[in-house]
Amino acid sequence: MGALTSSHHKRDAEFQSSSPSGSRYANGHPHISKKLKSSSWYSTLMAPKESSVSRLSRYPQVTPIFREIHAPCRVLKGFTAKSKRLDSSRSENIRQKRNIFGNWMGNFFRTWYKSVKKAVAGSRKLVKFEKEDVTDVDDAQTVNDDNAASEDSGVEEISMVEDEREDINKSGELQDIISKFRRLDQETEENISFQPSTSARVVSQPRDRKTLDTLSLNQPDDSDVDASLPYHMKLLNESAEKHDISLRRLRYEIKLQEQKKASYKQLHPAKKEEDAVIEPFRPLTEDEKEMVANAFSNSSRRKVLVTHENSNITVTGEVLQCLRPGAWLNDEVINVYLELLKERENKEPEKFLKCHFFNTFFYKKLVSGNFGYDYKSVRRWTTQRKLGYSLLECDKIFIPVHKETHWCLAVINKKEEKFQYLDSLGGVDKQVMGALAKYIVDEVKDKNGEDIDVSSWKQEYVKDLPKQENGFDCGVFMIKYADFYSRGVDLCFKQEHMPYFRLRTAKEILRLRAD
Known part of the structure; x- marks a missing residue:
């Protein structure tokens, strides 16, 4: 209680010491007898509030106030539920009127x-x-x-x-x-009405010939090869060539194939018709006919006419007698003639296919085994050292087949992957086909160590071939089959050519050169 008393006296002293000339007294307000609390916060809180006008009057009006003084919002009193309904109904009426007016205006616009x-x-x-x-x-x-x-x-x-x-x-x-x-x-x-007609695409007739030439669609173009085409077609073709990618690609492929063809022709020149067709039937000269006649004479029977060194075959006049009309060909004449065909190919490889010619003893040796087939007996016949080339590089392999009194020709056609059998009497022999199929498989296995499948190879018994019409020209037919096939030409001879072929074969053997 003492602390409170002391503080009370202190506040009174502060109040008494304050100047009586305050702002309230300066304005002529009556004196208030009640003592105010001397505490600053209490006096501030309990002091009566002055009006806004009195507060503003203390400051001189130096500059006008340009900002508008906003009055406080007026609070409506007595806003009941009834007023709410009236206001909502009024708003609904306004909204309906607006909708009606908006729809009308919207339809109008x-x-x-x-x-x-x-x-x-x-x-x-x-x-x-x-x-x-x-x-x-x-x-x-x-x-x-x-x-x-x-x-x-x-x-x-x-x-x-x-x-x-x-x-x-x-x-x-x-x-x-x-x-x-x-x-x-x-x-x-x-x-x-002043526009030219665009619906009818008609150009009026020019008056002079020069103008007509300038408008012509068939103008000649020296750069074009085909001058018969109309000018608009040439323009169409040129535009198509420029914009069609597939056409340009096709033209490039055609050009590439033409270049390949040209290169192939340089490596393998085409055979002339004269060499391919006329050469096998070229007639003998008088000197050649006289030479053959002397060889067929009886005075030449015991003479050695020629000896083929590579095959070591000696041909006497008596051996050559088999080429006279009506005689059967013997092994010596057939074998030496096949050797001459091989030498012909070696001398002019560009004119003939790459071939190999077995002699008349090969097939007999091949089928001489106990089971009708013996590869080991002919295994060394085709070594690289003995032949000078690989048998598997050849396009065609010719095998003479002798059947007691008849000659046939079998062909291993590696180029076309087929086995061919040519019989001038039109015969068929499946045993020969089976033996040749086994042989080529064993040959590839032995020489290259590879296994090949020849089951897809065709076995062809050639039917469209020249046929013999007697019983003694089978040997001549057989060697001429080999001659024409090695040339790469069709069998275009007949029975009537046999006498000529006999004389021609005798001439070639005597000169040791096949033409």
Whole structure:
């Protein structure tokens, strides 16, 4: 309680020491007898509030206040549920009126917009000009002037349409719009009447021949190979070649194949018709006929006519007698002639296929085993050292087949992957085909160590071949089959050529050279 008493006296002393000339007393307010609390916060809280006018009067008015003084929002009192319903009903009425007015205005503007759009579209359709290259030879200058005038009028009309659209947006009078657009349509029709006809693509007849030549579509072009094509077709072909990628690729492939063909022709020159067809039937000269006649004479029977060193075959006059008409060919004549065919190929490899010719003893040796087949007996016949080349590199392999009193020819055609059997009497022998199929498989296995499958190879018994018409020319047919096949030509001889072939074979053996 003492602390409170002391503080009370202290506040009284502070109050008494304060100046009595305050702002309240300066304004002429009466003296208040009640003592105020001397505490600063208490006096501030309990002091009566001055009005805004009295507070503003203390400050001199130096500058005007430009910012508007905002008054506090007025709070409506007595806002009951009834007033809420009235306000909501009033708002609903206003909303309905607005919707009605908005729908009406929307329908009005929509109808007005459609009519304006239709009118503008029709006008633009009439104003639009198609640009086509139409030449009037009679009066080209007049056409150009008309075109320029039509283009200018078209621009003016389009600008008029835009101006009319602005007027429509301002005035909104539909009748004026229709009348103005009718006037615009009339002006457009008048302008179109000056346009050249684009629907009928007709060019007037030029007056002079020189102009006609310049307009011709069949102008000659020295650069084109085919001058018979019309000019517009040439232009079409050129444009197609420029833009068609697949056509350019195809032309490139054709050019590439032509280059390959040209290179192949350089490596393998084509046989002349004279060499391929006429050469096998070239007649003997008189000297050659005399030489053959002397060899067939009885005085030459015991003479050694020629000896083939590579095969070590000696041909006497008696051996050569088998080539006389009506005789059967013997092994010596057949074997030496096949050797000559091989030598012919070695001398001129570009004219003949790469072939190998077995002698008449090969097939007998091949099928001499206990089971009708013995590869080991002929295994060393085709070594690289003995032949000088690989048997498997040959396109065709010829095997003479002798059947007691008849000669046939078997062919291993590696180039076409087939086995062929040629019998001048049209015979068939499946045993020969089976033996040759086994042989080529064993040969590849023995020489290259590879296993090949020949089950897909064709076995062909040649039917379309020259047939013999007697019982003694089978040997001549057989060696001529080999001769023509090694040339790569068809079997184009007949029975009537046999006497000539006998004399020709004798001549070739005597000279040790096959032609």
